[in-house]
Amino acid sequence: MWREDKGSEMKLREAAEQALKYFEDAHGLEDTEVAIKEALREALAQPEPAQWFGLTDEEIKEIVGFWGDTPVRGYTRKLFDQIEAKLKENQ
Secondary structure (H helix, E strand, C coil): EEEEEEEHHHHHHHHHHHHHHHHEEEHCCCCHHHHHHHHHHHHHHHHCEECCCCCCCCHHHHHHHHHHHHHCCCCHHHHHHHHHHHHHHHH
């Protein structure tokens, strides 16, 4: 299941935006600084990636319905782990 991890992703993106602003406001940049500025600009132009999170035991219980009152273990957990692995592989 794909979910966005807003916490660390947002902090990293904000840091990159601040660094890019610094380089865009600076004058007389060295070649290395120009390269950093361009790399930041290119990275920020990319869509934000979503991070993969597997299903929780509670989510699996919701899916299996009537049998969801029992702990998720053994065959049920292995089955869902294999399904998630295939989905992640094919993403």
